[in-house]
Amino acid sequence: MGKYKNIGKSVRKVDGLSLATGQEKFFDDFPLDNPLYLALLYSPHAHAEILDIDDSEARKMCGVVDVYHYKNVPRVMHTTAGQGFPEPSPYDNVIFDKKMRFVGDRVAMVAAESEQIAKDAIKAIDVEYNILPAVYDIEKATDNNVPQLQGDDAYVPIPVIFKPEENIAAQVEIAFGDLKKGMEEADFVEEHTYRTQIASHCAIENHGAVAYIDDRGRLVIVTPTQVPFHARRIVSKALSIPVGMIRVIKPRIGGGFGGKQEVFLEQLVGLVTWQHKRPSRIALSREEVFVSSRTRHAMRVKIAMGAKSDGELTAIDMDARMNSGAYGTHALTVLSNAGSKVLPLFNKVKHVHFLGKTVYTNLPVGGAYRGYGATQGYFAFCQEIDNIARKCGQDILEYYKKWHIKEGETSGIFEALGEGKEGVSQYIRSCKLTECIDKGAKAIDWYAKRNKRIRVGESKVKGVGVACCMQGSGIPRVDMGSASMKMNEDGSFNMYVGATDLGTGSDTILAQIAAEILQIPVEKIIVLSSDTDLTPFDVGAYASSTTYVSGGAVRKCAIKIADQIKDVASEMMSADKEDLILDSLYVINIKNKKKLSFEEICCYSLYTNNQFQIQAEASHYGKESPPPFIAQFAEVDIDKRTGHLDLISFVSAVDCGQPINPKLAEGQVEGAVVNGLAYALWEEYLFNSAGKMTNPSFWDYKIFTTADLPRMVTIVEDSYEETGPFGAKSVGEIAIDGPLPAIANAIYDAVGVRMYEAPFTSERIYNRMKEEGVI
Amino acid sequence: MKQPEWYYPRDIEEFREYIKLDGVVIYGGGTGLLRREIRKFAGFIDISKLPLKFVNIAGEQISIGGRASYNDVASEFMAQKPNSIMGKSLGKAASTPLRNLITVGGSLAMAPIWSDILGPLVALDAGIELIGENEGEFAVCEAIRERKIDSKTLVKQIDFTDDFQRSYYYRETRTRFDYPAFTISILANLLSDRTFEDVRIVIAGDKNRFSRLDSLEDKLIGQEIANLDLPSMIESLDLEFADKKHGSSNYLKHVAQIQLERGLKKIVEE
């Protein structure tokens, strides 16, 4: 380490300048030849049955080409979740249903010659509804007298619990040891219930897709998707078109964060274009994205911990209930992660129980969102740890350092909690959490501020809080990525990866990995990614899999290429392959110092003798999912008279193994943190009593701008994961897990009240202080 | 598809002709009109050629054209009269590029309850000159309460005297780029013994849309802050707010009272 040409170097992103000059194209930037524009009609009711749709007036309008709804679109049950097949999510979705299950559910679609005509025609569609009673409360949704939200044709493709008659979209339970015994062994038991809120990804690019028929009659879909291969398969199923007749291309994506790991618009453009043999385009407005795309699931977590008076935990009982919204996409897997990514952190607890239920309600639909259940789980877990440490009079930093999972250790949770099937046992090979805690504490000057309630000005008081978290690096034995490469005459290489760059820079870091193996500058790797016709398979960008899994495939592929280069060179030089090394676009014979350029070698291989194309491919899946670790610290000043919170500093110290590109790794942490900060303080979905979202715009759904930033410190700790490419683990999600609990713990440190509900608006902080008699 | 007519009057007389047409609306380049369903209008009167984009600061006499943007006003005031409430209020509203679009006239025409300009102008007792359907010179309060600035009436200019040594402006927001739940505008002149010679206090965004707290002002004149029981004086005011996305009516009332107390204390400091 420290001897790399390309690894650990903050090289410029391969697409950076093109993006900065407005050159790179996003889905809506491609010129289309005479396209049809699509607009959607949404349900105004939270729960209703469509008795009839009369589209005759809309069809009469000049420029309207077609109108689609339940009467004329085939009903194929599927899930919109971008997951591996068979998906661990219920097949409870059809393109257009007769039943509407939330305000914002899809009633009908118009295809017209212009966007304005389509929007006007939507208003001319006459719909007769039978309004049904709606359910919004997750605790009540499973009661007997509550309407069943899913129809009889909803089912799960894999053998997992699915109880639509109880409005249960998913259920998972694991236990080891004896919980009752564990709680009895404790000197005291703490139990609290925590609630997180529905949130939106707020990628600056709204969702959309375009489709066209190519010159050979195949359906081509250009879509900002995190999951091109899953999209192809799901479209094939939903429209009954063979996979081989569909090509999915991912252009630049303007942010995803899980919101674009969902296949719900591609079917629409596919449907229209396949039928009318014309290009079609759908582009959602920001309001439609808030209401009718996907959200972060709200979750209620009741957590009980039994502890000895010296702080040792004897038992943990986690009871999570998650709000699926109207459909069950990611219902099982997000739920499972609330336990599977959280509980192993304290692996020495002998008696553990996790029960999770995801329930259907008549609300916007939850889906994948950075952190993926761990974020919600850590809100409860890290606050309860803070509570327990305080009750035992323990220094919380020493407490974390003593009890967190260490290198060489394992946890029963890894095997017990998978994603729809059994998990995978693993031992931790790299963990620098203790170092992260120490460095982070220093950066925020922890001990000068903790438990001190330093007065700031007339009525503000200071507090600091910490949260330690782990995530994963891909889903072990499930997520697979693949890469292929070929050599060109000037020593450059084309590299094809299925892996999906959604702005994360995966094109760049995968090129860095390949360039390192070949010992060449990164610029010599020409990356083409995420085109189902041209690039090999990859599950896509989710589960923090790209660096670890797709990077593994690239590494293997590049090694094969290096080997072929040496084969040719040894023939050309009549040398032993073992004496040859690659160095800066040359192959050098270390015995006699003779060298051949990559150009000479490639030309020889293509034109001169024993001709072949130097090319290779490789696939990789993780046998483990080595977790990155993070320690995050928040410093806040609370105004005791108003409840206003000033965010002063936020420090993150992360162990992500060897960062392939330090600036990009930091960027992942910083972006996730600032998202988490707004989620902690202001982001939430507000609804009226009829289930309609009342704040579907940035006007009233508040995210941070530069003006809201606290002092931000990001530390990437030296670490090395032997199973990862060049020692790397992934880092895409983990930093969003800490802000909620770290800030909540800081609020407690400042004013002695615990925030059981997020977000911590000024009024909520004020009310909690009043409730606890602090003011 | 139906198309609108666009009119570009070069002077006020031409403008007066165009507003006689049916279904036309004034477009001043601001953001307010776009919140409405614009496809229902038959035509737009683009007033950007009229000489209404000016900020004249002549000592204490100020005159601002209806098409002056928030940035026009804020930058002139921060350069020439930094103590004035006008720079402090408009310089904090919305965002950098939006402040180039939001106009003084447009803000007053829409007069939304979250407007940053309302409190300061009411505190300054500003006058407003209107051209169009409702012509004439009015006090800003009157023009707003009686909804005189409609789709066929433009703000030619606002005028006021700003002879206050001290000003304080507060806006209650969630994140920094946010419309205010309420604003507090305070103007004051103090005597050498630190008593109030003159004070004006306006809360904007309350249930009345805006309230000049003249009963409180009267109690402060001739007094020194340190000698007063501010909290109970403020408590006795009849401040009411609607429930808003920022907070409930009770909470907003509580915070407004505290921020008002703090504002009054702050304005007499230094």
Add this chain to the structure above:
Amino acid sequence: MKSKFIINGVEKTLEYDGYSLLVDVLRANGYTEIKEGCKTGECGACLVFIDDVLVNSCQVLAGSVAGKDIVTVKGLGSLFEPNVIQESFVDSGAVQCGFCTPGMIMAAYNLLRDNKDPDDQQIKSAMDGNLCRCTGYVKIIDAVKLAAERIRENGKI
């Protein structure tokens, strides 16, 4: 309706619906470097200069812009001749998905042409109308500082 627009120094006659927003007219005519993220003036992805003034093009009716000078991010620099601000963004790691980047470059340009040595607070204020969800803004602020340093060294923007 038909009007003459001057876009990045080039005169163009465009036909458009008289109710249209400027952002839609420009994007429909190939100026896809201008992005659209909210249509309510809140995300800043659609920033352009109109007669040298930085505005959200989604908050401007196209009919009012005829004959005025419009500058987009491509008017500040191109892939083959990038502006120092664009280079600084790439060097600082401030470009992730790149969707907010054109708007950020415009806001940074607006700041740096008048203030070649801004402090942190001034940078944060200048960029306060640009939303980014990828970077957390940290490296964007670094990029503006780096650009300012380079501009001071070169003497010009």
